[in-house]
Amino acid sequence: MKIKLIILSVFVFALFYAPKLSAQSDPEAKKIVNKVLQKVEAYNNVIISFRYTLENTTENVKQETRGDVTIEDDKYVLNLMGTQRIFDGEYIYTIIPEDEEVIISPYNKDDNNEITPSSMLTFFKDGYDYKMDIIQNNKGRKIQFVKLIPTDQEKEVKEILLGIDQQTYHIHNLIQIQDNGTKTEIKVNSFKFNQPLSEILFQFNEKKYSNYYINRIK
Template sequence: MKKIIAFIGIALFAITANAQSSERAKNYLLEVTKKINGYENMSIEFSFNQKDDKNNSKNFDGKGKLDLKKDLYNLTFMGVQKIYDGKKIYTISEEDEEVTVSKYDAKGVDGILPSQMLTFFNKGYTFQWDILQNVNGKKIQYIKLIPTDKKSVIKEVYLGVDSSTKNIYNKIQVNKDGSKSTLTVNSFKTNQSMSKNHFTFTQSLYPNYYINNID
């Protein structure tokens, strides 16, 4: 009987500890969301790494730059530039000398806006408080995210947050097939001076480009 009582006591303690961990992590991410939503604009330089030990052809490294003003964005990654002006997405390929113009579709390939990716964790995940690491002199607090959708290809996500600024430092996504991707913020600047045309496409800058209107 004593062993059973002790076991129940340990189980209840574990449940309570997990609940406290989840609540602590949730409150921490609310601070992160509030901080992000408070910026007028953001300018982010990042690196992206994808690794799949089962299929090396999927492995790659890349760097990019993203400027954000609410939902508007100007993204350069892997030789392609994307501009979203609030209505249409302009995909500019310097190599092909082509600009593809499409309407924004929330259910389409480009449906997830970069601004939403900075607060993706607010829906579809449970939270757990994880480790605190010292990375290049920064104290990075990790929050473990577990998808609530059991059919998700994602096993878990580790979101690293700079504990001093409450800005996102990196995102590590581990998939059920064993592949992993890491996005790391190398430079994070806020409330920068940006021209009013920074989030609009100026066709005169691409006189010899083929304009492909698909919508």
């Protein structure tokens, strides 16, 4: 289970971390990225199902899993590898049924190492140069790729390819390439927005886990 938790943490951190620096970009690429941001920021909420793949051909490693995330403002519910993570705006609750354990930790907005999945659709707003890349045809839809190059050269991330559906300006997929050759990809299977959500969706009900070990991290 520790391996699953590590992958979950990598998913949450590695793909959503963006250094907060200014960037000089290709005007056409920046225009496309801005359209994506404008659409996403106008939604009340989004629900995304996705496929997550991690691959390193040198180490002969390939892992693939599916998940889903519901996002409203900064709050989210992430389901991945049989583990659920809830963020209610103040605390992060990691629910691990396999171990019958719940890890509760406070969220510190001033700590750059604690980036939430709510950054998934906007993490590229700052800290990258934007460059136009290839166009691919995916089942009749044109996917325009924009290369995101970190402006902080000390980061392990070499580049990120952001695949954008030219018809909807929704994110189709994200491909991240690290200096060590590791490639991770999030491919969106479905994208819904402005859905009716339960008022208690982002609330953690401790009574439901009375037989679980509650690990509170201060």
